[in-house]
Each structure stands twice: as C-alpha cells, then as structure tokens.
Amino acid sequence: MSTASKSSSSGCGRYLLSTVIAALGVVAIVGSGGGGGEIESMWVPHIDPPPYVTMSPSRLTVEQGGTAVFTASAGRTLSPPTYQWRRDGATIAGATSATYTLVGANLGDDGAQFSVEVTASNGTATSTGLLQVSRLPGVVYEDSDFPLSNWTVAATADPAQNGPSQTVSRASSGGNPGAHRSITYEMPAGVGSITVFHTAASATYEPAVQGPVYGIDVQLDCSEIGGVGGAAELAARAMIEQAGRRFATDYRLICVWGWEHYSVVSQRAEEFKLVDGLACGTSETCPDFSASGAPIRLGFLTRARHGSSASPAGTNSQGIDNWKVTVWRK
Numbered sequence: 001m002s003t004a005s006k007s008s009s010s011g012c013g014r015y016l017l018s019t020v021i022a023a024l025g026v027v028a029i030v031g032s033g034g035g036g037g038e039i040e041s042m043w044v045p046h047i048d049p050p051p052y053v054t055m056s057p058s059r060l061t062v063e064q065g066g067t068a069v070f071t072a073s074a075g076r077t078l079s080p081p082t083y084q085w086r087r088d089g090a091t092i093a094g095a096t097s098a099t100y101t102l103v104g105a106n107l108g109d110d111g112a113q114f115s116v117e118v119t120a121s122n123g124t125a126t127s128t129g130l131l132q133v134s135r136l137p138g139v140v141y142e143d144s145d146f147p148l149s150n151w152t153v154a155a156t157a158d159p160a161q162n163g164p165s166q167t168v169s170r171a172s173s174g175g176n177p178g179a180h181r182s183i184t185y186e187m188p189a190g191v192g193s194i195t196v197f198h199t200a201a202s203a204t205y206e207p208a209v210q211g212p213v214y215g216i217d218v219q220l221d222c223s224e225i226g227g228v229g230g231a232a233e234l235a236a237r238a239m240i241e242q243a244g245r246r247f248a249t250d251y252r253l254i255c256v257w258g259w260e261h262y263s264v265v266s267q268r269a270e271e272f273k274l275v276d277g278l279a280c281g282t283s284e285t286c287p288d289f290s291a292s293g294a295p296i297r298l299g300f301l302t303r304a305r306h307g308s309s310a311s312p313a314g315t316n317s318q319g320i321d322n323w324k325v326t327v328w329r330k
Contacts, residue, residue: 050123051077057265061132061215061328068102070129077120084117105133134214138326141203141298146170146181150201157194164194176221176259180321185304187232189313192306199299205327206295213289215266217326222255229314232304238264241297242287245277248301255318298325
C-alpha cells in the first residue's frame with residue numbers, strides 16, 4: 001500500500017473514532033506526529049439547557065377591590081419544578097405554587113411588578129408581569145348572537161383587481177354554541193389575501209366623556225367551518241377604529257377546525273398598529289387613548305391568505321363567536 005493510501009486510511013479512522021467519541025460526550029485530541037496517531041481523550045460533562053417559564057398574563061388590569069390571578073407555565077424541566085413568586089423583587093412568603101392570586105387589589109397595587117422564579121435540576125428561569133388597578137369598572141361590549149344590523153363591514157384585497165372577495169352572514173347554529181358570524185372567502189388561484197374589518201355599530205368608547213383608556217381586553221372564538229378547493233390560512237385579530245384609521249394588535253389567532261379562543265389583555269395604545277388609513281403624522285398620538293382622543297369604535301378583523309403561487313382557487317369559510325371587549329379606565 002502506498003504512503004498516500006496509508007495516510008488517507010489513518011485519517012479516515014481517526015475521523016470515525018472522533019465522531020463516535022464525540023457522540024458519547026468525549027472530546028478526542030488526535031496527535032499530529034507520525035506513527036499511528038496517539039489519541040488523548042477527556043470527558044466533557046453533558047450540559048442540559050435550562051428550563052423556561054412564561055407568566056400569563058404578562059400584564060393584567062382589574063378593578064379596585066377585584067382579584068388578580070397570574071399563572072406560570074414552566075417547560076424543559078428535568079425534575080419537578082419549584083416556584084417562588086416575588087413582588088417588586090421582594091419574596092412573597094408562601095407563594096410557591098404555579099398560580100399567584102391577589103385578592104382585593106387596591107390602588108396601592110397599581111403598577112406592582114410580579115415575577116416568578118422556576119427552579120429545576122437543570123437550572124432556573126424567571127418571568128415577570130405587571131398589575132394595573134383601575135378605580136372604575138371596565139366598560140364592556142359584547143356580542144354572541146351577531147345580527148347583521150349590529151355590525152359594519154369593510155375589506156381590502158390584494159390584488160385589488162380580480163383578487164379575493166368575501167361575504168359575511170349570520171349562521172343561526174354551529175357556533176360555540178348557537179349563532180355565530182360567518183365569513184366566506186372566494187380565493188382565486190395563486191398568491192393573494194383579503195382583510196375584513198368588522199366594526200360593532202353601537203360599541204363606541206368616548207375618552208372625552210368616559211375617561212382616558214388604561215388598556216383594552218379583547219376576546220373571541222374562531223373556527224374554520226368549511227372549504228372547497230384550495231385551502232387558505234384564516235386568522236383573526238383585535239381591532240379598533242379612530243379618526244378614520246384602523247389599528248390592530250400584533251397577536252393573531254390562526255383559525256383551524258374546531259373553536260379556538262383568542263384573548264389579548266390590557267393592550268395599550270402603542271400595541272395597536274396602523275393597518276388601514278392614512279399614516280400618522282409626527283405630531284399625532286396615534287391611536288390616542290387620552291381624554292382628548294377621538295371616539296374609539298371597537299371590533300375585530302379577519303383575514304384569508306394564499307401564500308403560494310401554486311395555491312389553487314377555492315372557497316373557505318370562517319366562524320367568529322363570543323366577541324367581548326373590556327375598556328379599562330385610568
């Protein structure tokens with residue numbers, strides 16, 4: 001065998017051995033000198049990734065005298081996790097479960113920051129949340145029956161010419177439960193999308209009269225309820241209208257078969273992003289939740305999208321039920 005073939009064979013052997021050893025948690029150091037190539041090895045401890053934890057909600061508003069509940073969800077723990085809750089960095093005695101409840105919140109609790117530390121054999125993780133306390137009850141708007149006269153509809157399609165279209169109706173059954181709002185989309189082949197803005201006709205909050213807004217809670221149920229031909233991605237998001245513009249939260253729910261619940265809590269003005277209408281001027285507060293803000297109309301948006309040029313034409317239907325908005329006042 002030639003010297004070249006010996007070198008190739010030896011290198012291959014060292015590579016395979018290094019690979020096997022590395023898979024077993026060993027680092028192999030192969031000598032660069034002549035001969036067979038001596039191997040030194042040492043054990044390197046396997047390091048597991050640390051756990052993680054999320055607190056829900058990350059921000060919560062309750063009325064003075066109400067009850068605040070925060071829940072921790074831990075994951076990637078290699079042993080049963082332990083919990084410790086803190087308020088503004090100080091340990092809360094006895095608060096060692098996955099849920100922390102504050103009964104009888106008062107104005108002195110407004111702005112308190114709560115955190116939870118999760119500990120397992122593979123490390124610790126921390127998540128934080130903020131409590132807001134309103135001196136006034138929230139103003140509630142809701143609809144679970146959806147008569148068409150209760151709502152106005154507008155839509156934007158892409159492409160605008162020969163693009164997707166929509167029809168909105170009220171279904172008397174099949175909701176969660178009972179009646180629900182039904183949106184049917186006609187989707188042409190190829191890439192395209194349509195956004196439908198649903199605004200409740202009588203759900204208008206007036207900051208100048210009712211007071212500045214501290215935050216807005218929105219919840220609804222959404223489901224894909226039918227389809228023929230190409231499937232579209234169906235989604236729903238919280239939406240408000242003010243001064244001829246529409247704003248929506250970043251968080252969206254992808255609607256699938258079976259009713260799914262959507263909820264955003266204590267959304268501030270900066271968390272509603274412009275999605276329709278003229279751009280906001282540099283001197284404008286947009287949207288404006290202060291006492292000088294224009295009336296705020298409340299609702300939600302739905303969207304259907306084909307993301308691929310290979311998407312065939314099709315019809316897709318989406319259901320919305322149990323819409324509820326709570327406007328919290330500062």
